[in-house]
Amino acid sequence: MRKTIKNLAIVALVAFTTLSFMAITAEKKEIKTDQSKLVWKGYKFTGSHDGTINIKSGSLTFEGDKLTGGEFVVDMPTLVSLDAQGGMKDRLEGHLKSEDFFGVDKYPTSTLVFKSIESTGKNTYTVTGDLTIKGITKPNTFKISVYGSKATANLKVDRTLYDIKFRSGSFFDNLQDQVIYDEFDLVADLQF
Template sequence: MKKSLLSLALVAIFGLTATASTPKEDEKKQVNVSASTVTWKGYKVTGEHNGTIKLKSGFLEMNGKKLTGGEFVVDMTTISCSDLEPGQGKEKLEGHLKSGDFFGVENHPTSKLVFTSVKPMNDTSYTVTGDLTIKGITSPVTLVVSMFENKATATIKVDRTKFDIKYGSGSFFDNLGDKAIYDEFDLVVDLAL
């Protein structure tokens, strides 16, 4: 009788341990938005600017340890410039980026990225295609996402002109000289899960 109870206890303990360590299928991992960062970098003929923007919400879809999808909402009202100091053009640039010349945050306070295709490159990295919506316009983008336990990183190159952001673009305006702003900007995303 004692051996039977001991055997049952061991089976229960090992059974629970095996169940607890088995990855869940089709799990949505919520992103910790306050611990995650989105850094942007824009380029012009005479230099570059960089800054941050905050996530409003987001999740990654997982099947076991494999990435299968994701969706993110960005708070466009939080665009900030990191390379300029207050009183040295910081406020002016941030105001311009929030204006209708660029992201028009008064009418479009959020942007959204929805993964549409996820293809593994190796055990931890994926090529992701997604629908990016900025200023109410949706266009496909491709990015690389790398997973590390409770963290993920992504890099995205965005062509702003696909979202009707043409201010200072040499693709649409002639004779801009050194006032030209390149069409593509970079986003580097560090997610805490």
């Protein structure tokens, strides 16, 4: 009986020690919003416009050095144009914030929540996340790279999926050189 108890104690000790080394806990790393940058670029028949939007809050989750999650909130009223000047800048920013585009008075935030993450290399991942714009949530798949305390991600977003159809060639005929293309780019440079 004593030998059996001793053997069970040894097995329990070995199992506990093994599990304690195997258990990896998730670590949530908050995004430093004042050091991070979110750049947008939209395209039209006659050229493009670009600018920035502030990240209100965000985090990336890791197990060891492996990315396992992430979530972000974007402060839509902070959307600005970097390529336009003066009255053109004011008109463009006002139009992008209007109901024709992002409706920032009614929808002051957009969100991205990671749903699945696949490692594609030492520091690179393919992520599918739920992107919510104007209260509409759709999946978006994109690439993200993580190096130390920095990460970069590139997203292509089809605005028409979020009921942003102003001058879309997919919905309106005879726009000719007034067409605004459906997809826009988001590039995130993140510090955490």
